[in-house]
Amino acid sequence: MEATLSSDHPFSDHPSSDNAPLLELNDLRVGFDTPDGEVQAVRGIRLALHARETLAVVGESGSGKSQTMMAAMGLLAKNGRASGSVRYRGREILGLKAAALNEVRGAKIGMIFQEPMTSLDPLYTIGNQIAEPLTRHLRLSGRAARQRAVELLTLVGIPDPARRLEAYPHELSGGQRQRVMIAMALAAEPDVLIADEPTTALDVTVQAQIIDLLRTLQQRFGMGIVFITHDLGLARHFADRVAVMRHGLVVEEGPASEVLTTPKAEYTRMLLAAEPTGTKAPPPADAPIVLEARRLNVTFRIGGGLLAGPPLVIHAVNNVSVTLREGQTIGIVGESGSGKSTLGRALIRLIEAQGDIRLFGEPANALDTQSLRALRRQVQIVFQDPFGSLSPRMTVGEIITEGLRVHAPHLDRRARERLAVQALEDVSLDPGLRNRYPHEFSGGQRQRIAIARAVILKPRVLVLDEPTSALDRSVQKDIVELLRRLQGEHGLSYLFISHDLSVVRALSDWIMVMRAGQVVEAGPTDEVFRAPAAAYTRELIAAAFGLSDTPVAPAAPDLPRGVALG
Amino acid sequence: MARYVLRRLLTAIPTLFLIVTLSFFLLRVAPGGPFSQEHGLSPEVKANLERVYQLDAPLWRQYLNYLVGLLHGDFGPSYNLPDFTVADLFRVGLPVSMQLGASALVLALIIGSILGILAALRQNRGVDYGVVALATAGSTIPTFVIAPLYQLVFALTLAWVPVAGWGGGALVNKIGPVLTLALPQIAIVARLMRGAMIEALRANHIRTARALGLSSFSVVVKHALRGAVLPIISYAGPAAAALLTGSVVVETVFAIPGVGRYFVDAALNRDYTLVMGTVVVIAVFVIVFNLLVDLAYALVDPRVRYE
Incomplete structure (x- = not known):
């Protein structure tokens, strides 16, 4: 996206000059009619995107960053209304009727979304879906569209593209589906691409590949990209300019190098400081062992039966050993499908496993339900999803004290109340809120409730299964501090x-x-991060912390110029 | 796929056997018999009749006889309509019921789907409220109210159509029964389709299709509707089995010579063979239509595969 491309970029013959913006938002406002009255999601913002430029729109959930672009594309929900101005190459597109809007949407402005797993129609083949914008916007015949679809799949790095045309979305991985989405969005050769959190649902190594792919494509075709993200690290590595949004307003805008290093707005500074910091000292070497597992194995059987033949056996946890000492924190990292959550659940016997598990020195796999229950009081778990893991029909007080009814049945109501107040204070929530229901709390507050539910039982071991993954960075930081305390x-x-x-x-x-x-590497945190021994660990660290240093995706082959689009 | 169909048809055999066996013995548990209600029947005559129909044989013997007959396609004689075999009755009546049922089903699927789609596209607006009101009315007003009302208005007052009768299958005779059968089905299909379509239009891939600038027609028909027909297909299978085997109320009110009446009449009269025949016919319809539903599912949704 640097000046090297300006001489031969494919849109230089367009009538508009290089300085005129491709996309211009002026005083854009978005509101939603709700039973509680109108909610203002975007409150008058001004943004401009130029050719060959990447503009990152950064903000936390609820900042209005996605709705801004949804409004520009005419994709607001039925109760949404937009006012102001959205101009594409000087032409007003806000409020156009669908037929007129569709001359721009998909043709000149492409868009990709956060959810690669559900953004493709499950009932049609990949080839059929890529061909649609081609036949509609470029008026290609079926045969020509098919040919072009193969080229597009090659371009986005899908191996064996001719055969992949016949595949259905469910036959592809998340990363591949996002590549297909990109191919569809670029099919009609748009000069603006809006990417709404395109890598958030993907594993870090896949995320790095997708970012590299977008960068490569941008360099070739000179598109302007609006990159909506909550991830400041990604914005820093990928964007030329950054606009920081909060509560429906742009609080700061400028070159990425300035905004993300010497921010002017207080909020930007807070966001930057929200990246978790600090380290944890190991416990004394003679600290007692609280949880120990030797050669743990978990297998799942899928399908199988009298007529269907042998089942498919998946080895989710393969010969894993763990030793957890008092006061220690073991971080289990891995991408989706690595077995890390299964391991966590197997260790506290939420699912059955083969191998030796010892809790506080006692063999836990031999225990009957009764003795296991006594042990469980001391081993609690906090789940990832703060929205799904709290019963919506119980008050916070009831949720927190439910465990006490099982594990401390001798306590009366008042004693339980007292403990609930204490637990809520422990997690820095106002105890006066304990008679409310979960839906009245934010994601971060709910995660505090989930933690309070665990700590009220005075456990010695806490399994934390992605407790911060669904939360905004600034909230994440608070939860990290809370866990530390x-x-x-x-x-x-x-x-x-x-x-x-x-x-x-x-x-x-x-x-x-x-x-x-399997465990590919284990060791003290600082050692693993300083000198990762396994190649996979190096790959993970590179993908998470050094996006700019990773090479251009090897999966996107260099095409002869004649095949390329644009 | 062919192997799957074959396997399903083969597993239907034990299912049918079970149904036949259960119904056979359940029927015999019910008090009375085919000839116990006819007054003035002397014991000798009754015994004679029972001997003719082999009803005096031990139960297991009767059961085996029935099974052997069934295997040869022989459903036995009707006890209360002594001039006809059960097979004869179905040969004459079933086509009539099937004609009416199939017409009603097709009508319901077309009209119901269109109403449902319109309502979904205009959710919470006039059209939607109208369809929902119609659907509620359609499924709450019983057939035995609609049918006489139809006769009162269109036959007696306006004299456009005959009050009742089959008329050798003339179109004017069919309008009433078909409409009466179809109306509640239209209501159900419209409601199902509305819900499915609203759900389908909310899907993320619909947002993708809109973002690609595809035409509204393509978005609605190609991408939303295909997914939305799945619940309709699920409903249509059992509904078809029920409609094609006739309706007691409609056939009675309109004096239609179909098979719908046999089920109730035969059960009340302990006409064992006719009840058994009805059970077998309905079971076969249910089995066949459920298989068709599953096959249609695989046709619409590529994620469903049968080996």
Whole structure:
């Protein structure tokens, strides 16, 4: 996207001059009619995107960053209304009727979304779906569209593209589906690409590949890219300019190098400072062992039966050993499907596993339900999803004290209340809110409730399964601080499961890197990060912390110029 | 796929056997018999009749006889309509019921789907409220109210159509029964389609299709509708089995010589063979249409595959 391309970029013959913006938003406002009245999501913003430029729109959830672009594309939900101006090459497109809007949408402005798993129609083949914008906007015949679809799939790095045309979305991985989405969005050769959190749902190594692909394509075709993200690291590595949004307003805008290094706005500074910091010292070498597992194995059987033949056996956890000492935090990292969550659940016997598990020195796999229940009080778990893991029909007080009814049945109502107040204070929530229901709380507050539910039982071991992954960075930081404080106050041991290396680095003193059910590397946190031994660990770290240093995706082959689009 | 169909048809055999066996013995548990209601029947005559129909044989013997007959396509004689075999009755009545049922089904699927789609596209606006009101009315007003109302208005007052009768299958005779059968089905299909379409239009891939600038027609028909027909297909299978085997109320009110009436009449009269025949016919319809539903599913949704 540097000046090297300006001489032969494919849109230089367009009538508009280089200085005129491709996309211009002026005083854009978006509101939603809700039963509680109108909610203002975007409150008058001004943005401009030029050719060959990447503009990152950064903000936390609820900042209005996505709705801004949804409004520009005429994709607002039915109760949404937009006003102001959205101009593409000087032409007003806000409020156009669908037929007129469709001359720009998909043709001149392409868009990709956050959810690669659901953004493709499951009922049609990849080839059919890529051909649609081609036949519609470029008026290609079926045969020519098919030919072009093969070229597009090659361009986005899908191997064996001619055969892949016949594949259905469910036959592709998340990363491949996002590549197909990019191919569809670029099919009609748009000069603006809006990417709404395109890599958030993907593993870090795949994320790095997708970012590299977008960068390569941009360099070839000179598109302007609007990159919507919550991830400041990504914005720093990928964008030329950054606009920081909060509560529907742009609080700061400027070159990425300035905004993200010497921010002017207080909010930007806060966002930047929200990246988790600090380290954790290991426990004393003679600290007692609280949880130990030797050669743990978990297998799942899928399908099978009298007529269907033998089942498919998946080895989710393969010969994994863990030793957790009092006061220790072990970070278990890995990408989706690595078996890290399965391991966490197997260790506290939420799912059955083969191998030796010892909890506080007692063999846990031989225990009957009764004795296991007594042990469970001391081993609690916090789940990833703060929205799904709290019962919507119970008050916060009931949720928190439910465990006490099982594990401390002798306590009366008042005693339970007292403990609930204490637990809420422990996690820095106002105890006066304990008679409210979960839906009245934010994601971060709910995660605090989930933690309070665990710590009220005075456990010694806490399994934290991606407790911060669904939260905004600034909220994440608070939860990290909270976990740190609780560990100090109560001498807790943590098993911290996460795909987020920066959080793991800040919280744990020991790290296990998992891939395909096996531990590929384990060791003290600082050693693993300083000198990763396994190639996979190096790949993970590079993808998470050094996007700019990774080479251009090898999966996107160099095409002869004649095949290329644009 | 062919192997799958074959396997399904083969597993239908034990299912049918089970149904036949269960119904056979359940029927015999019910008090009374085919000839116990006819007054003035002397014991000798009754015994004679029972001997003729082999009803005096031990139960297991009767059961085996029935099974052997069934295997040869022989459903036995009707006890209460002594001039006809059960097979004769179905040969004459089933085509009539099937004609009416199939017409009603097709009508319901077309009209119901269109109404449902319109309502979904205009959610929470006039058209939508109208369809929802119609659907509610259609499924709450019973057939035995609609049918006489139809006769009162269109036959007696306006004299456009005959009040009742089959008329050798003339079109004017069919309008009433078909409409009466179809109306509740239209209501159900419209409601199902509305819900499915609203759901489908919310999907992320619909947002993708809109972002690609595809025409509204393509977005609605190609991308939303295909997914939305799945619940309709699920419903249409059992509904077809029920409609094609006739309706007691409609056939009685309109004096239609179909098979719908046999089920109730035969059960009340303990006409064992006719009840058994009805059970077998309905079971076969249900099995066949459920298979068709599953095959249609695989046709619409590529994620469904049968080996």
